[in-house]
Amino acid sequence: MSYNSSFKYIKRSLPLFAVLVIMFAFTGILSPTFLKVENMMNIMLRLSPLLVASCGQTFVILLSGIDMSLGAVVSLTTSVIALGSIGSISSPILLVFLSFALGIGFGLLNGYFVYKGIAPIIMTIGTSVIAKGIALIIRPIPGGMVSLELAEFLGLEFGGIFSVPMIISFSFFLFLMWILHWTRFGRHLYATGANRDAAKRAGVEVKKTIILAYVISSISAVVCGLLVVGQIWSGDALIGEVYTMDSVTSVLVGGTTFTGGEGGLLGTFAGAFIISMLSNILNMLNVFSYFQYIIKGLILIVSIFISFRFFSRRRKVYE
Amino acid sequence: MDKELEVIDIHKSFGATKALRGVNIVLRPGEIHALLGENGAGKSTLVKILAGVLKPDAGSIVIRGNAHDYLDVKKSFDYGIRTVYQEMDLIDDMTVIDNLMLAKEKTSTFGRMKYPQMLDEVNKMSKLRGVELPDLDARVSDLDIIHKQITAIARAVFSGCKILILDEPTAVLNEVERDKLFKIMMTLKSQGSSIVFISHRLEEVFMITDVVTVLKDGAYVSTACTSEMTEGKLVELMSGRKLSDLYPQKNSEFGPPVLEIEGFSSGIAKEVNLEIRAKEIFGIGGLVGQGQEDLVKGLIGLVDHVGSVRKQGRSLKIRRIEDAFKNSISYVSADRKSEGLVLCRPIYENIILSVLGRVSRHGVLDRELSSAVVNRMIRLLSIKSGSEKDPVSSLSGGNQQKVSLSKSLALNPEILILHEPTRGVDIQTRFEIYKVLRSLVNEGMTIIVISSEAVELLGLCDRIAVMYEGQVKGVLEGDKVTEENLIALANDQEVPV
Numbered sequence: 001m002s003y004n005s006s007f008k009y010i011k012r013s014l015p016l017f018a019v020l021v022i023m024f025a026f027t028g029i030l031s032p033t034f035l036k037v038e039n040m041m042n043i044m045l046r047l048s049p050l051l052v053a054s055c056g057q058t059f060v061i062l063l064s065g066i067d068m069s070l071g072a073v074v075s076l077t078t079s080v081i082a083l084g085s086i087g088s089i090s091s092p093i094l095l096v097f098l099s100f101a102l103g104i105g106f107g108l109l110n111g112y113f114v115y116k117g118i119a120p121i122i123m124t125i126g127t128s129v130i131a132k133g134i135a136l137i138i139r140p141i142p143g144g145m146v147s148l149e150l151a152e153f154l155g156l157e158f159g160g161i162f163s164v165p166m167i168i169s170f171s172f173f174l175f176l177m178w179i180l181h182w183t184r185f186g187r188h189l190y191a192t193g194a195n196r197d198a199a200k201r202a203g204v205e206v207k208k209t210i211i212l213a214y215v216i217s218s219i220s221a222v223v224c225g226l227l228v229v230g231q232i233w234s235g236d237a238l239i240g241e242v243y244t245m246d247s248v249t250s251v252l253v254g255g256t257t258f259t260g261g262e263g264g265l266l267g268t269f270a271g272a273f274i275i276s277m278l279s280n281i282l283n284m285l286n287v288f289s290y291f292q293y294i295i296k297g298l299i300l301i302v303s304i305f306i307s308f309r310f311f312s313r314r315r316k317v318y319e
Numbered sequence: 320m321d322k323e324l325e326v327i328d329i330h331k332s333f334g335a336t337k338a339l340r341g342v343n344i345v346l347r348p349g350e351i352h353a354l355l356g357e358n359g360a361g362k363s364t365l366v367k368i369l370a371g372v373l374k375p376d377a378g379s380i381v382i383r384g385n386a387h388d389y390l391d392v393k394k395s396f397d398y399g400i401r402t403v404y405q406e407m408d409l410i411d412d413m414t415v416i417d418n419l420m421l422a423k424e425k426t427s428t429f430g431r432m433k434y435p436q437m438l439d440e441v442n443k444m445s446k447l448r449g450v451e452l453p454d455l456d457a458r459v460s461d462l463d464i465i466h467k468q469i470t471a472i473a474r475a476v477f478s479g480c481k482i483l484i485l486d487e488p489t490a491v492l493n494e495v496e497r498d499k500l501f502k503i504m505m506t507l508k509s510q511g512s513s514i515v516f517i518s519h520r521l522e523e524v525f526m527i528t529d530v531v532t533v534l535k536d537g538a539y540v541s542t543a544c545t546s547e548m549t550e551g552k553l554v555e556l557m558s559g560r561k562l563s564d565l566y567p568q569k570n571s572e573f574g575p576p577v578l579e580i581e582g583f584s585s586g587i588a589k590e591v592n593l594e595i596r597a598k599e600i601f602g603i604g605g606l607v608g609q610g611q612e613d614l615v616k617g618l619i620g621l622v623d624h625v626g627s628v629r630k631q632g633r634s635l636k637i638r639r640i641e642d643a644f645k646n647s648i649s650y651v652s653a654d655r656k657s658e659g660l661v662l663c664r665p666i667y668e669n670i671i672l673s674v675l676g677r678v679s680r681h682g683v684l685d686r687e688l689s690s691a692v693v694n695r696m697i698r699l700l701s702i703k704s705g706s707e708k709d710p711v712s713s714l715s716g717g718n719q720q721k722v723s724l725s726k727s728l729a730l731n732p733e734i735l736i737l738h739e740p741t742r743g744v745d746i747q748t749r750f751e752i753y754k755v756l757r758s759l760v761n762e763g764m765t766i767i768v769i770s771s772e773a774v775e776l777l778g779l780c781d782r783i784a785v786m787y788e789g790q791v792k793g794v795l796e797g798d799k800v801t802e803e804n805l806i807a808l809a810n811d812q813e814v815p816v
Contacts, residue, residue: 003434003456005413183430191410191421198408202474203422261412 005190006181006264013255013267020273023281031284037161039280047276048169049074049227053243054250054272055176055265056220059213061251062180063193064260065120067217069110069128070224070247073103074240076135077225082144082235092147099222106131107218111211128244135237142236146229154230165227172223176216177265189213194261249296250275252303275299322381323348323513324369324482329378331364338364339375342539344532346482351504351514353524353545356534357557357745358716362517365534366484369515370402371395399481403488407471411460415453416441419474444477449506465496469503476507483507484515489523490743493607493771501527519743520772521550533557558746565750566778567757573781574598575631577765578734583626585617586610589789591626595734595767600760602780603769605809610789611769612653615736619643619650630734644673649732651724653739653769659723662712666704667693669711669722674729696725700755717748724752728759735759736767741775753779773805787811 028035053070060067077099084090086098106127114120156164180186188209191199200206224243232239254271256263275296282292324346331339339361346352356362367373369380371390380387382398390398409418416437425436438455445452450473453466462470468488475483485504489497504514504527516528524531524545531548533540533556540556555561574597583591588610595601603611617624620637628635630646637643643650652658660669671678671689678689693707700721704714711722720741727735740756741749756779760766770776776783783795785808792808795801804814 003414003416003438004432005417005458008412008458178431182432184424184426184432185430187413187417187421187424187432190413194410194412195408198406198410199421201408205422261410 004181006186009255009262009264010181010266013264013270016254016267016270016274020270020277023274023277027277027281027284034281034284039284041157041161041163043277043280044163044166045231046280047273048165049224049231050243050246050250050276051169051269051272052172052220052227053224053247054254054268055173056217056224057247057251058254058256058263058265058268059176059180059189059216060120061248061256061258062189062260062263063120063210063213064258065114065210065213066124066248066258067110067214067221068121068124068244069106069131070124070217070221071241071244072128072131072135073106073218073221074225074228074243075237076102076131076240077222078229078232078239079135079139079144079235079237081150081226081229082139082146084145084147090147092150095147096150096226099225100219102131102134103218103222104215107215108211110218111214114214115207115210132237139235139237142234142239144235146233146235151230151233154226165230168223168227172220173265173269176220179216180265185209185212190261192261245300246275246296247272249300249303253299258304321347323350323383325381326365326369327379327381329365329368329380330376331361331368331373332376338537339368340537341378342534342537344539344542346513346515347530348513349508349511350530351508351516351528353528353531354515354517354534355521355524355531355553355557357747358743359536359745360534360557361537362534363486364537366402366486366515366517369395369400369482369484371400399479400484401475401478401480401482402484403468403471403475403486405487405490407467409459409467409471412458414456414458415462415470416455418459418470419452419455419477421474423478441477445473448473448476448510450476450503463496464491465499468492468496468500472500472503476512480507480512482513482515484517486517487519487743488516489518489520497523519745521553522774524553525550535559554746558750560746560750565746565753567754569781570598570760572598574763577631579627579629579632580618581627581629583614583617583624583628585622585624585626586613587789588614588617588786591791593784593791593794595765597763597765598760599781600756600766600768600779602776602783603767603786604771604773604776604783604805605786605792607771609786609809611786612738613789614786615650615738615767615769619648619736621650644730647730647733648736649673649727649730649734650736651727651738651740653742655719655723659726660711660719663710665708666697666702666711666714666722667707670696670725670729673726692729696729699728700725701751715745717744720744720748721752724755732764734765734767736769738769739771740768741770741772749775773802777802777805785809 033039053074057067057070080099080102081095083095086094110124110127113123154164180189188199188204191204192206192209196206225240228239250271251268253274254263254267256267279292282295322345326342326344329339329342342361342365354362364373368375369390371392371394374389380390410421419441420437425433427433441455450469452473453462453470459467459470488500492500508514518524528545530542531545532542533553535557551561576594577597578595580591580593591614603614605611613622616622618628620639620643628637635646637646656662670693674692678685678692697707702718702721704718711719714722741752756766768776768780777800783800783805784791785793785795785805787809792811793814795804807814
């Protein structure tokens with residue numbers, strides 16, 4: 001056993017990786033193209049934005065919250081980047097900065113009012129509608145001008161197996177992993193999620209912790225949005241919505257529970273991998289895309305059920 | 320320095336309720352000071368004022384010669400006042416060391432946790448303060464209750480504690496664990512810390528404290544050396560009632576056997592044979608965790624069981640708690656807050672909760688039927704509240720327990736099983752509950768009581784089954800119902816018959 005409280009969660013998520021390996025092997029046998037390098041690159045490309053979004057979502061779910069505005073901020077980011085220029089200045093760097101500023105703004109808004117007592121699901125649905133409104137104003141129909149340098153950079157591949165999205169998302173994951181599991185803020189996040197009153201009485205700055213968690217979630221939405229731009233080379237005020245539910249599903253499949261204070265990022269990594277592979281597998285098996293929604297919804301419900309039933313500290317011993 | 324802390328004529332009101340009316344306390348260095356009073360006497364209000372959470376309306380607090388009108392949380396902390404609440408305030412899923420150092424973590428410039436340094440600090444403090452800690456890498460959820468308590472106390476004393484306030488620390492401990500806690504308290508005392516000790520168990524007050532202060536209805540009653548007090552006198556001061564009057568007269572005649580249990584095993588309870596009669600209060604005692612709880616939870620279908628249960632000669636099949644209800648067996652949980660009551664809902668709703676079917680017509684709640692039940696219960700148990708529409712959470716602990724009890728009584732059960740019926744309940748309310756229980760038994764009900772308090776079992780019950788490691792070691796009856804016999808059986812010794 002280790003002194004660091006998080007290690008239990010890191011260990012607990014190991015079985016999920018076994019599930020991943022089984023999925024690989026199974027699909028590899030069913031479909032010979034699956035294990036080809038091109039398809040692996042394709043899976044990585046799909047995984048990257050979802051991994052980033054799910055990492056952020058993990059932070060708020062650990063506080064027994066949820067970030068329903070994540071997808072809208074993803075869309076907003078693509079719309080802002082696709083402006084191409086602000087007035088006469090056409091600088092992709094400036095647009096990236098603007099996206100982060102907007103994202104952090106939404107994160108602060110979410111965090112502050114959730115701290116003040118508004119139910120996270122209500123608060124973040126509220127901000128998601130606002131973000132969607134802004135995105136639709138600046139980009140009513142998909143399209144726009146994405147700076148070619150930025151788009152090409154975000155799609156760069158090299159060495160045959162590496163790509164920029166993969167590197168961005170994996171470094172982002174490792175960075176948040178470090179924050180969550182090795183720093184003081186991480187300890188405070190777990191403590192606040194598990195028992196807010198006790199954490200407060202122990203001297204934890206609960207307000208700062210909650211706000212920061214929502215800001216991290218919004219920042220990851222912006223990074224996710226940039227990766228999406230790298231795939232579609234344009235802006236789309238609705239494209240990000242899928243990331244809200246997919247990130248929540250990944251987090252729950254990864255073993256983080258809605259009751260707060262339990263779970264971790266390694267599980268989320270496996271969860272995001274499983275969800276994005278699932279889409280790929282279903283495509284390879286020629287499952288009609290509307291059916292895929294049904295399957296994903298079922299997986300979400302089953303994983304919530306499992307997380308309440310078997311993993312929650314607050315489960316009832318008897319019923 | 321003569322006085323560590325002096326509280327002078329403190330007043331505090333909440334709306335029209337006067338919680339404290341002129342309380343005085345003097346706490347000296349190295350003193351263990353018992354703070355006694357029934358529920359609602361003002362103990363917790365006083366504790367909150369000392370912790371800086373509440374601001375008094377009038378009066379002053381003098382700490383080491385510095386006078387203050389009130390303390391805020393920071394000032395209280397800076398003066399070394401530390402409070403360990405009943406809930407203990409630990410994060411269950413974190414390791415002991417993470418809990419001890421919560422919000423005091425040692426980190427690098429970038430915020431990375433430095434465990435070696437934190438371990439050094441904790442080990443140093445543990446030696447200095449003489450507190451023996453559980454494994455630092457253990458998770459709090461894996462600890463037993465005493466080690467949780469030790470962790471909570473350690474967190475308080477490791478950060479410059481001079482005045483330690485312990486709010487009912489022994490309520491959930493057994494005797495062995497309690498002695499461990501007392502040892503830590505004595506060490507702290509010998510190092511010059513002052514301790515305020517709150518407990519409902521008077522025997523402990525005599526075991527550990529030097530001075531005792533009694534509060535009643537928010538008013539200061541008296542302070543005296545513990546050695547000059549007797550248990551009877553303390554009860555009189557707290558409740559205005561004599562100790563000998565606490566328990567009602569026992570029965571001498573009983574009815575036929577109502578519940579016959581044979582070869583019954585559930586959880587850690589093994590091969591239990593018992594015969595429980597009508598018109599008796601039957602106690603189940605022993606050290607904590609010897610299978611008492613598993614036995615009754617098995618009886619009412621909350622825990623799987625094997626063996627035979629016959630009620631009035633008829634064999635029962637109880638798989639779930641609904642089966643127990645159908646057979647007129649009702650259960651009152653020890654944990655009223657999480658298993659007994661819906662705290663945020665009105666009193667009357669809680670009372671009719673288990674009889675909703677009986678007070679409804681075609682699925683619609685019948686006002687007359689339900690208010691008849693509610694009024695009967697409020698009268699029977701003399702539940703004191705502003706209005707029956709107030710939420711249960713607005714009631715004192717004693718009255719909450721009465722509501723919890725009335726919820727089960729509303730079913731008119733033939734057999735009532737009570738688990739710790741007076742936990743966290745003041746003496747006045749205990750008296751009332753005991754009286755009601757006795758009158759119910761006289762009217763023909765059978766009552767089974769599990770209690771960890773020997774005094775309560777001895778005073779209340781006609782017969783007591785004593786359990787040890789899951790087995791019934793013996794059943795005390797008549798003049799064999801004595802403390803010596805109870806303790807002997809509870810510790811697996813023989814008792815002369």
